[in-house]
Structures are given as structure tokens and as C-alpha cells.
Amino acid sequence: MAKSSTPSTEFLDQLVSAGVPLNSLVEHGALNLHWLEAHKADRFRLSYRDEHGTLVCEPVTASRLIIRAAEFGWTPMPGEDEGQVLCFEDAAYYRYRGVHWHSTEFEENTGMPLALPAQVLERARQRQAAYGERLVRRVAAQTRATERDMAQRCRQRDAELIASLADDEQRLAIKRGCPISRRTAIRRGRKLWRDIVVGFEKAVEKIGAGQRAGSPQ
Numbered sequence: 001m002a003k004s005s006t007p008s009t010e011f012l013d014q015l016v017s018a019g020v021p022l023n024s025l026v027e028h029g030a031l032n033l034h035w036l037e038a039h040k041a042d043r044f045r046l047s048y049r050d051e052h053g054t055l056v057c058e059p060v061t062a063s064r065l066i067i068r069a070a071e072f073g074w075t076p077m078p079g080e081d082e083g084q085v086l087c088f089e090d091a092a093y094y095r096y097r098g099v100h101w102h103s104t105e106f107e108e109n110t111g112m113p114l115a116l117p118a119q120v121l122e123r124a125r126q127r128q129a130a131y132g133e134r135l136v137r138r139v140a141a142q143t144r145a146t147e148r149d150m151a152q153r154c155r156q157r158d159a160e161l162i163a164s165l166a167d168d169e170q171r172l173a174i175k176r177g178c179p180i181s182r183r184t185a186i187r188r189g190r191k192l193w194r195d196i197v198v199g200f201e202k203a204v205e206k207i208g209a210g211q212r213a214g215s216p217q
Contacts, residue, residue: 005082011040018063024070031079032086036062039100047103047115048072048091055105057115065102074102096120139150158193165189 007030013031015025025033040062046069050056060068062076069076074088087093091102092111103113110124166182166189173180180188 005034006030007037011037015043015063018067020063020066024066024076027078028066028086029076029078031082031084034074034086035079036065036086043099045100045101045103045113045115046091046106047113049105055115057071057113069102082185119149162186162189162193165192183201 012025012033016022022176025026028036042062044060044062044065044066046056046058046060048056049059058068069088069091074089074090077087079086085087085093085100088102091104092106092113094101094106094111094113096112096116101113101115103115105114106112107114107121107124109128110121112121112124114121166185169185169188169192170180170182172184
């Protein structure tokens with residue numbers, strides 16, 4: 001039998017009896033309320049600034065979480081997937097040591113509530129900074145590896161093209177009745193390839209100059 005993803009009638013009755021507005025239940029949706037029922041015995045904290053600008057940490061129950069959020073005017077974010085946390089557009093969710101935090105004041109890079117102890121936030125910043133440094137080093141290493149691979153591919157392509165040009169040089173030399181060595185053919189092929197590249201670059205530069213000259217100022 002498939003497991004239900006909707007809250008029980010008993011739990012909904014408990015929320016209504018505790019003073020949760022019916023419209024709040026509708027706004028949160030079945031998936032969010034189902035998650036809340038599964039975690040109703042957990043600890044919850046709200047973190048926000050009061051009218052004096054003081055950072056407040058308010059312990060709440062599962063039902064008070066919805067009530068206080070409605071009083072603050074926070075907008076619920078209905079769940080779209082099974083197991084999605086009950087959360088709000090106006091507050092960041094963070095779980096720390098089994099406590100579910102909903103906070104309007106949080107660390108931008110880590111999402112941790114500013115109401116947590118300063119040393120906890122500092123350690124999180126240090127971990128985030130270390131992760132960023134590792135990420136930069138990994139991206140740099142991947143970039144270097146990609147560049148080496150591209151350079152190797154270019155060298156291999158050039159070698160193949162030069163070898164093909166050398167073959168042509170040897171065939172032409174034989175037709176003229178004066179065969180040349182492979183070494184000489186390679187040297188001629190390399191020079192011919194350099195001339196082709198330089199000619200192509202000059203042609204591109206000329207086209208670009210013409211486009212710039214013809215563009216309106």
C-alpha cells in the first residue's frame with residue numbers, strides 16, 4: 001500500500017485547535033503539512049529583528065511556527081516534492097543540530113541564521129572559504145588539463161597536416177624527376193603549412209579591418 005503524503009485529520013484538528021488559521025493550512029498545502037506532522041516533535045526556532053532592530057531568537061512549536069509566520073506576513077512556499085520542508089519565501093530555512101530554523105537574518109554565503117553563536121558562524125565561514133579555494137584550484141587544474149589536451153590535439157593535427165603536405169611534396173618531386181628525402185619533404189611541408197596559417201590570419205585581419213571601416217561611427 002502506498003504511503004500517504006497528506007497530513008492526518010487528527011493533526012489538522014490539532015493545528016486548528018491551537019489557533020492556526022484555516023487559510024494558512026490551505027496556503028501551505030498537503031506536502032508541507034505532511035512534513036510538519038512528521039517533525040511535529042522536533043524543535044523549531046524563528047529568528048528575526050523586532051521593531052527596535054534587535055535580533056530575536058524565538059522558540060516555537062510546530063503549530064506556533066505557522067501562527068507566528070502568518071502574523072509576520074511570511075508567504076508560504078507549498079511543497080512540490082515529497083519530503084520538502086515547510087518553508088517561506090520571506091525566511092531562510094536551516095537545520096542545525098536537530099533544530100529547524102526559519103530566519104530573516106542569515107549569513108548570505110552559508111544560509112546560517114545570524115542568531116547562532118558567533119564561533120559557529122565563523123567556523124562555517126572558514127569552511128565556506130576553504131571550499132571556495134578548493135573549487136578555484138580544481139577549476140584551474142581542469143582548465144590547465146583542457147588546455148594541455150587542446151594543445152596536444154593541435155600539435156597532432158599540425159603533424160598530420162604537415163605529413164600530408166610532405167607526401168605531396170615527395171610525389172611532386174618524383175614527377176619532376178628529382179626525388180627528395182623525407183626530411184626535406186617534412187621541412188617543406190612545415191614551411192608550406194606556416195605560409196598557409198599566416199595567409200589565413202592576414203585574410204581574417206583584412207576582412208575585420210574592412211568591416212570596421214564600413215561600420216557607422
